[in-house]
Amino acid sequence: LSDNKIVFTGTMGAGKTTAIAAISEITPIVTDVKNTDPTLAKARTTVGFDYGELTLENAEKIRLYGTPGQARFAFMWRIIAKGALGLIVLIDNSRPDPVGDFETYLDGFSELIGADLPLVVGIGRSDTYATPALDEFSDVLASRSIIAPVLPVDVRKREDVLLLVNLLLTQLENQV
């Protein structure tokens, strides 16, 4: 998959599709199917990947990809994220083990993160589910010698999604 892309990953129900829809200039192409996971309170979930895009003033496209959430699709995560500008990890703090979820994604993308792929971590529903605290996610990053922004988000708000992208771009600027 071509360069100039931003990848959204994270747990089922964390809002990857919503986040892409918040900034894409096209109606996102989604590969949703009826959800058969009884632990997840949503009717449909992504099994392939979501796709949105932005056209820049030089006519280049920025492609926005959302990975499928389930760990059984981990083989797709690396394919999608290879060559990406950056990775946005969305975690749903209302799930039973958000920190464990987070570690699953860090493991899944470890090769790319280790090669300095900029990373931003957005924690959803932390206002209603205060534990684990956001600092616990930072602790996990620190234990792996990764430094990346960790912040509370509500991806239904476009400004929150823009903030995630902004922090990703700032890190890219730090690298060049």
Add this chain to the structure above:
Amino acid sequence: MDAQLKPLPARTQYRFALIGLSANDARLFSSLFRLLSDRMRHLWLPVAAHETRAMTLVGDAVNEEELKVARTQGGILRIGNQQQDRENSLCFPLRPTEIMRLFDRVGESLDREIAGSVVPSLPATASQLATILHAANAPASVRAALSAMPDITMSIGADGRVVSTTPASPLLTPTHDANPSALSSTTRIKLLRWPTQQLLRESSAHLTLATLMVYRITTIEELQARSELPANVCQLFVARVLADGHAMRDDSLVRDASQTKRNPAVDARTPHLVASSSTMIAQEKRRGVIAFIRRRLSI
């Protein structure tokens, strides 16, 4: 030669808690407070209801038990839909000027209390000392009296700040032991881990500054230029991450930088050490793409 930044006017740090408000009102107050906190005369840190603090802001929905605990934790101010006492309460709709006026007034009152009457009535336990020790402006007489207490030994730095305590206590660890005024604008700083949410929540500027330090050894001068934030905000933030142990300033970083400064003559003989022109073109292209995305999304 390092240019020294003008020393910051030190802000005394106090802690406060908010109890007895609905979730919506608490959120409203907190977001407004975050916007105002940089403009207040004191550094007010919001803490949880069970933590030691100098003041509690109490809403109408408080219960007796919470109120009883709050009374043991310094002063109490009211916040609610009906203003009960203009001097000591806040009323919805909240007005920024009234919030700032109230907090400034309480802070000044605490300053006076520390400077004047605290010595004869020294608190007995380490946790009770916390509020006072966090007050970096406490006069020498207070600090000397505190250090003379039998159950605690304090090391006080040349600038009058508490450097260490025995027994060690997280509450007694001064959060400003990296003196901001001692930081040069060109001191190279490396972020070691993402800062605490407590620090990030104090000001929206902190999120920006922390992100500017990811992947990059930086200086206060550079942070100021890139963030377009006031120098003292950058300086104070760096001092805080240093004090928290989440960043390091190291002379070796300066030496490393000077040692890696390129010598064109050497570069000519060792082309493998020089970034290839294709790498430079790629970096230039990357900068262009970032700028285009920023313009496209207006960020």
